[in-house]
Amino acid sequence: MRKIFILIIFTLVSVTSSYGQGMSTTNTRAKFKSLFIYNFTKYTEWPENYKKGDFVIGVVSDSDLADALEQAAATKKINSQNVVVKRINSTDDISQCHVLYVNGKTSAEVSPFIEKAKGFSCLIITEGTGMIESVAAINFVIVGSAIKFEMNKSRFENRDLIVSNSLDKLATKVIN
Numbered sequence: 394m395r396k397i398f399i400l401i402i403f404t405l406v407s408v409t410s411s412y413g414q415g416m417s418t419t420n421t422r423a424k425f426k427s428l429f430i431y432n433f434t435k436y437t438e439w440p441e442n443y444k445k446g447d448f449v450i451g452v453v454s455d456s457d458l459a460d461a462l463e464q465a466a467a468t469k470k471i472n473s474q475n476v477v478v479k480r481i482n483s484t485d486d487i488s489q490c491h492v493l494y495v496n497g498k499t500s501a502e503v504s505p506f507i508e509k510a511k512g513f514s515c516l517i518i519t520e521g522t523g524m525i526e527s528v529a530a531i532n533f534v535i536v537g538s539a540i541k542f543e544m545n546k547s548r549f550e551n552r553d554l555i556v557s558n559s560l561d562k563l564a565t566k567v568i569n
Contacts, residue, residue, distance in 0.1 A: 420457055420460075420461070422457075422540065423455070423457035423458045423460065423461040424461045425540050426458055426461070426494075426520075426533060426540065427458060427461035427462045427464075427465055428465075429533070429540070429542060430450065430462065430492060430494065430518065431465060431469065431471070433492075433516065433518070433531060433560070434448075434471045434472070434491070434492065434516075435471075436556060436557035436559055436560040437516055437549070437554055437555070437556050437557070437560075438554065438555040438556075439472075439491060439514055439553075439554060440514050440553050443491060443514055444472060444474070445474075446474065447474055447475050447476070447477040448470070448471040448472065448474035448475065448476050448477070448491050449476075449477050449478075449479055449489070449490040449491055449492075450462055450466075450476065450477070450478050450479065450490065450491065450492040450493075450494070451479045451481050451486075451487065451488075451490040451492065451493045451494065451510075451515070452478060452479070452480055452481060452494050452496075453481045453482075453493070453494065453495040453496055453497075453503075453506050454481075454482075454495070454496040454497065455494065455496040456480070458494060458496070459478050459480050462476075462478045463478045466478055471491075481493075481506070484505050484506055484508075484509040487506060487509040487510050489513050489515070490510070490513065490515050491514075491515055491516065492515060492516045492518060493506070493507075493510050493513075493515045493516070493517050493518070494518045494519070495507065495517070495518070495519050496519075496520060497519070497521060498521045498522075499521065500521075500523065500524065500527045500528060503519055503521070503524065503528055503529075504527075504528060507528045513552070514552050514553045514554055515552060516530055516531065516549070516552070516554060517529050517530045517531070517548060517552070518530070518531045518532070518533070519531075519532050519533070520532060520533035520534075525543045525544070525545050525566065525568060526545070526568070528548075529545060529548065530544060530545055530548035530549050530552070530554070530556075531543070531544050531545075532544075532545075534565060534566075536565060541564075541565045542563075542564055542565065543564050543565050543566035543567070543568075544556070544560065544561060544564045544566075544567055544568070545567075545568040546561065546567065546568065546569050547568065547569065
């Protein structure tokens with residue numbers, strides 16, 4: 394029953410995102426990506442030492458997404474933790490976080506940020522062609538006019554994260 398509910402929610406988000414993109418508002422896309430990110434956290438388990446203190450989401454080069462995540466953080470918690478959105482402008486700003494979203498179209502653009510976060514158990518999320526093969530655990534893709542995602546399960550494991558099998562059933566592409 395829960396899997397059906399999850400599928401319905403992701404389908405509604407995808408359908409609604411298609412409508413929102415027809416209106417061509419960047420803020421609408423950012424809101425849907427923030428909903429996806431919050432949902433990804435429900436199906437990811439972090440190591441014990443990440444279950445205390447604030448739940449930190451780092452956002453590189455996407456102020457609209459950071460705004461949408463901050464709005465949600467005002468009323469939501471993740472795993473009973475307060476959510477803090479950290480805007481990251483350079484690799485020097487990288488510190489321990491639970492989720493790291495890196496905006497960039499090429500592997501060369503995002504790799505320095507991913508490399509700097511190498512020692513952290515953070516969920517790496519990107520948006521760009523080929524990112525799922527090279528650096529990301531989750532990569533946003535546009536299918537038609539809808540926002541979807543693909544995932545690389547080994548990238549979860551490499552960061553000591555446990556991902557629910559329910560999530561891979563919703564992805565457009567899964568790499569083991």
